[in-house]
Amino acid sequence: MYQRIGVVGLGYVGLTLAAVLARKGYEVYGVDSQPAVLESLRRGRLHLYEPGVEETLASCLGRTLFVDESLPADLDAVVLCVSTPVQGPAHAPNLDNLAAAAAEVARACGPETLVVVRSTVPVGTSRKVVLPPLLAAWGRARLVMAPERTIQGQALRELVDLPQVVGGLDERSLAAGADLFGGFASRVVPVSSLEAAELVKLANNCHTDLIYSFGNELALIAEQHGLDPLEVIGAANLHYPRPDLSKPGYVGGGCLSKDPYLMISSAGYRLPFLVGAARQLNEFLPVHVARRVVELIRQERGVTAGARLAVLGWAYKGWPPTDDMRGTPIEAMMPVFREAGLVVLGHDPMVTDDVIRRYGGEPTSLDKAFSDADAVLVVNDHPDYRAIEISALLGESRPRVVYDSWRILDEQTLVAAGIRYAGIGYLPGGFARELSGVAG
Template identity: 75%
Template sequence: MARTIGVIGMGYVGLTLTAALARKGFIVHGVDVQPAVVDSLNRGRPHIYEPGVAEALTEHVGSSVFIDTALPRDTVDAAVICVSTPVDPQTQRPDLTNLAAAARQVAEWCAPGTLVVVRSTVPVGASRRVVLPPLLEAWGEVKLVMAPERTIQGQALRELVELPQVIGGLDEASLDAGLDLFGGLAERLVPVTGLETAELTKLANNCHTDLIYAYGNEIALIAERHGLDPLEVIRAANVDYPRPDLAKPGYVGGGCLSKDPYILISEAGDRPPFLVEPARRLNEYLPVHVARTVVGLIREAFEGTQGARLAVLGWAYKGWPATDDMRGTPIAAMMPVFAEAGLTVLGHDPLVSDTVIRQYGGEPTSLDKAFSDADAVLVINDHPDYRAIELDSVLGASKPLFVFDSWRILDEAALNRAGVRYAGIGYRPQAVSA
């Protein structure tokens, strides 16, 4: 008989888990507080882009996947909490309001003995401090595990099965129940000694990624100061060298990497972290630095910026694996700089809707018009559509004076031959005449 699982929160984490569980034969009851999301999912239309999710919903909604604003009472074998745990934009302290509310709802909806899984990213100790008390009060005895989500957007359904699942339990019975549940989903399980170990494991993974990218960005900023090519430096450093590769410079956003470092920082106590906080500041500074650089290049070309037209390609926080996620997107930090300079910003993204581009202050445009109707082009993400641009087809009589290619995916030589200046993060060669 198929096991029945409740998933609380139909954001990226909860929806992808729902789809993956359904594909493995589980019956899944998903919960979301937004009626519009519930309605859309019940019609098989996901509100987020993730390869494979729409197909899974089409196949399973109404038969083994059911979405509502509450769980059916005393029905599920396990309840998985996947709600958002944001940080306050002013204090940068974690806000666990959603987590606490979900714990209270699980205590109300589910029968004693139900396995409760915390999947959300939380501060160390939050599962025990925030989730456990309402369950104990309602049930007396609790089976509770922390099993953090670790997938990358664009590959979530594959990684939910292939990536090792880290699981920490309140006690041995809880851990056994958690291992049994995720054994029906994932190929490999990594049991750890408790809730707190699993919580810190997730934070350690994401903050390490933030640090790695920050170092690449640091090298780029130093290379820029000396007129060097940071990619040449990084490639040379990496050739057959037996220590960890250096990362290319680039923007670091998304729902996790823009938030989780602050959760880890909140756990450091009286002594601020030596590495995590400065790395996060650097990664948040980079989009502002690029925006100011682009404005400076426009000023050099036009002896002013008011009314100049800038085409921005890539509004989602990353281009590959492709996503429509705007959380932590570089454009959010860039737009105030562009607005202050009086630029008109044209926007294009293969997955982000025109409505969202307008919400951020851009004017939607097509890919070909981005190169013919703008004075300058800024490529923010590396979506495959941008990697595949045939410059001969988009560069006509009317063409931009320069292209700032954040990911260095376009043909610099071809742009220079056409009389278009080329630049990138930490890379500002002189203009080349056509």
């Protein structure tokens, strides 16, 4: 029976898992290497946004949930949830955090402690990076890989409802891992090895990146021919018994912008035929959109220098709402806007003014975005943006261009007000012909 559980790394993955375990009555010890994170949590304040976690912290902190800079002894299990970033032009995996966490577990715990790798890693990492320090310290180990697969905004529910995949070093490890996750999850899916579990996570996220990229490629092709990609995709999907095509959109976040490179690292050759190409296309899309926005402003004003562009949505996605800036489209867009001399105004219901300024924007309100800017770019589909009543926001001073990436605004009202309207792959009113000579 597992009662005392350590969680190493209190980011999105670790903190949500710690919250679920603490709510279930486990004695949870969360540790993190960042003093600011620990200080914030000790005060009952979250350093990230995830519905339900703040309430759990308020009810469980000091009772079933404890935070500290190091692990206590006599833990029944330790779950490693540290970041595994990619770095440099080659996007090479950096596993230093995981190696350090494994060394800390080897120092603080013993061979009866179940060690769980929860971080997303290249195939083979659990055996090659985590296992050696455990064996060096203990002579034997119980080790499992159990990948995290939740979506931000619904993590607490999905941790319980989603099947938990568990792969073990051996049968004893697998049984222990299934016992631990079966204590809170509705279903456990055992797989044959650590490596199989590692590849499950990469398969899920890379497949998502790939299917989104196909929708984006269709949009780019539709744009070249003056077609509406949503019309094409809608007609292709309607009552057709094959898998639905995805609508175009930005693909970011901490997982989808990183995990394809972990898959590439696992492949044994530099660039998998599909995964690498899909990632390149999805990374190109924000740059392409930024160039289109600049050109539309140039057509309307003659020059772009000094034009004011209001960007709505700075977090990488709008639904479920998040404040996560990892993989945000605006990061790739800002160099294009700076080169064009645009003044960028920023609004996001979830992102603080300080973060908007850090990325090069000047915070603004929603109403001023439609009255003080020459153009408006909607980057994410937060519910506040879906609920916009355009007629209530338009006065005598209004933008000349609205680029609605998710096609959530009232196009007819905007066009009737004399505003140029466009979206990803959608340039109506002859826009495609006008822009056909623009490099993109």
